[in-house]
Amino acid sequence: MASACRSAPQPTEPAAAPAQPAPVASAEPLRLTVVGLNDLHGWIAPHSTPLQGGVQLEDGGAATFASYLARLRADNPGGVLLLDGGDLFQGTLASNLTEGSVVVDVYNHLGVTAAAVGNHEFDYGPVGPSPVPTKPGDDPLGTLKERIKQARFPFLAANLFEAASGQRPAWLGNDGTLLVTVQGVKVGIVGLSTPSTPTTTNPTNVTSLRFDPLAPAAVEASKRLRERGAQVVIGVAHAGGKCPRVEDPRDLSSCDMKDGEIYAVLDALPPGTLDALIAGHTHQLMGHFIHGVPVIETYGLGRSFGYIELFVDPVSHRVLPERTLIHAGIPLCAQVDAATGSCDSRKLKDQAEVKLVPATFLGQPVVPDPAVQAIIAPVLTRVEQEQHRELGLTVPVALKRDYQGESLLGDFLADSLREAVGADVALMNPGGLRADIDAGPLTFGDVYEVLPFDNTVALLTLSGAELKRLLEVAYGTKKGVFQISGLQVKLGRCQGPGRFLGATFSNGKPLEPTKLYRVTMPDFLARGGDGLGVALAQLPPGRIDLGEKRPGTLRDELIAYWQGRKKPLSTPTLGRISYVDSGTPCPASQTP
Numbered sequence: 001m002a003s004a005c006r007s008a009p010q011p012t013e014p015a016a017a018p019a020q021p022a023p024v025a026s027a028e029p030l031r032l033t034v035v036g037l038n039d040l041h042g043w044i045a046p047h048s049t050p051l052q053g054g055v056q057l058e059d060g061g062a063a064t065f066a067s068y069l070a071r072l073r074a075d076n077p078g079g080v081l082l083l084d085g086g087d088l089f090q091g092t093l094a095s096n097l098t099e100g101s102v103v104v105d106v107y108n109h110l111g112v113t114a115a116a117v118g119n120h121e122f123d124y125g126p127v128g129p130s131p132v133p134t135k136p137g138d139d140p141l142g143t144l145k146e147r148i149k150q151a152r153f154p155f156l157a158a159n160l161f162e163a164a165s166g167q168r169p170a171w172l173g174n175d176g177t178l179l180v181t182v183q184g185v186k187v188g189i190v191g192l193s194t195p196s197t198p199t200t201t202n203p204t205n206v207t208s209l210r211f212d213p214l215a216p217a218a219v220e221a222s223k224r225l226r227e228r229g230a231q232v233v234i235g236v237a238h239a240g241g242k243c244p245r246v247e248d249p250r251d252l253s254s255c256d257m258k259d260g261e262i263y264a265v266l267d268a269l270p271p272g273t274l275d276a277l278i279a280g281h282t283h284q285l286m287g288h289f290i291h292g293v294p295v296i297e298t299y300g301l302g303r304s305f306g307y308i309e310l311f312v313d314p315v316s317h318r319v320l321p322e323r324t325l326i327h328a329g330i331p332l333c334a335q336v337d338a339a340t341g342s343c344d345s346r347k348l349k350d351q352a353e354v355k356l357v358p359a360t361f362l363g364q365p366v367v368p369d370p371a372v373q374a375i376i377a378p379v380l381t382r383v384e385q386e387q388h389r390e391l392g393l394t395v396p397v398a399l400k401r402d403y404q405g406e407s408l409l410g411d412f413l414a415d416s417l418r419e420a421v422g423a424d425v426a427l428m429n430p431g432g433l434r435a436d437i438d439a440g441p442l443t444f445g446d447v448y449e450v451l452p453f454d455n456t457v458a459l460l461t462l463s464g465a466e467l468k469r470l471l472e473v474a475y476g477t478k479k480g481v482f483q484i485s486g487l488q489v490k491l492g493r494c495q496g497p498g499r500f501l502g503a504t505f506s507n508g509k510p511l512e513p514t515k516l517y518r519v520t521m522p523d524f525l526a527r528g529g530d531g532l533g534v535a536l537a538q539l540p541p542g543r544i545d546l547g548e549k550r551p552g553t554l555r556d557e558l559i560a561y562w563q564g565r566k567k568p569l570s571t572p573t574l575g576r577i578s579y580v581d582s583g584t585p586c587p588a589s590q591t592p
Helices: 062-075 093-097 101-110 142-150 214-227 261-268 370-387 408-421 444-450 464-476 554-565
Strands: 030-037 047-050 056-059 080-084 114-116 160-162 177-182 185-193 209-211 232-238 276-278 286-290 293-297 304-312 325-331 335-337 356-358 390-395 425-428 440-443 457-463 483-485 487-492 500-505 516-522 577-580
Touching: 030 062, 030 185, 030 232, 030 276, 062 080, 062 101, 062 304, 062 370, 080 177, 080 185, 080 232, 093 101, 093 370, 093 444, 101 142, 101 370, 114 185, 114 232, 177 214, 185 214, 214 232, 214 261, 261 286, 261 293, 286 325, 293 304, 293 325, 370 444, 390 444, 390 554, 408 425, 408 457, 408 483, 408 516, 408 554, 425 464, 440 444, 444 554, 457 464, 464 487, 464 500, 464 516, 483 487
Parallel strands: 030 080, 080 114, 185 232, 232 276, 276 293, 425 516, 487 577
Antiparallel strands: 030 304, 047 056, 160 209, 177 185, 286 293, 304 325, 335 356, 390 440, 425 483, 457 516, 487 500
């Protein structure tokens, strides 16, 4: 019905705009920059090396990395993901004094997207000074849970479960995956943790957990992500390999495809499971297409990084594999030698003259981030005080490590441990020795860098037959060559079972099968670490003293022994480990 009142005049509608053609999608692909770190091990500060002429060279460090990262973000605004392949913690005073807290502070500032759970993430055990539970109520995962709460990024491990229930750990806060949107592309991230974690951290801390095989977990996680809409899926794994020649990413001739977890994983994945992978754990260089998947890894310790450029079709949002670019093993240099353009101390250490000039990256100068420097400064002040505390001892010659063979450092530490506790035999794992010791005055910091783990001194009572079995297991692993004191050991040249060929005491006497001997080692090994659980599991508990009531850590007891002797430190003579040729050549990577 019409209104009785006349309507007010209405404003005139503007004329309709002429129809415009629908926008055409840009033919230019979308670019994702996937930046990878791995095995930081607490190295938030630069490494410092004295060179000829009093020049002090620094490389690495979080503040310098932040400058490189800023350039990548400026080069591809909104298109950068920062992923870490695990082992953020354990290895430096800065990390250990704060139980990893300062590392998480730095990573929060850097804007890390996600990190894999590394085996050394479990090393700190309960909150507080003890690395393992020592009293009722101690939570062996306490420190890691605190770091996860602190982090503004997720720790991911799609193959990690509670052993009792088979459920995912609630404290992890995720199912091992993350879904983010970058440049309008839905990107899924799958985290993986090496199944060897129970033998490469203190086993006591992870008895409640189960680490499943990697490949099935990756397939299932990728499937879940794609069902949720992921168009690109990237793996970040604390598992790696070794391909040191990265000049041609499709040349796999330097890769030992039979020695590296990540090769077996990628071999087992159906095509299209992962579009890229950040690896870790092995501290080795990789920058290759493995079964079509671009993979990067670095030597770790905060000295380098890598990145993968993925180009994505703007319409289908699928990766264009032919466009993928790998940038592997980029050294982190605030300054470089003017003549060589390098900050590699190995290359510059013997160079007669080194002139340092500012480094550049992507055409811009590298300027360490003052905000990162401010975050780490208070901790580094504490570190400085401890690092330079002299012990009143002098090291006569440089003591070097050798993971794949007998070493001066290994012999020196094993001898010291055996003598300190009055044992017949001492055994030390090469992976537990994390730095060399230079000749000259010995500081607490020197010892800490070599032995950063808070192990106690364990003492075992073994029969000759049990000791022989222990040595068979130790030298039959691929964990390097165990350092020994009190014995002369014969080994085959190739790694693997059957490598141990026999042992006698240093005086030539054989091991008597039924006689009992005192054997000392870090408690990490006595608890079954590095695969020794196979040999020790059947021993009665009364024959394994884990040293929990001893006065200090392994590190503390060695320092006290050296100082208490009131004698100059002496250098051992190499030769307690000898090799027997079988006539069959070993793979190049397995020859000591």
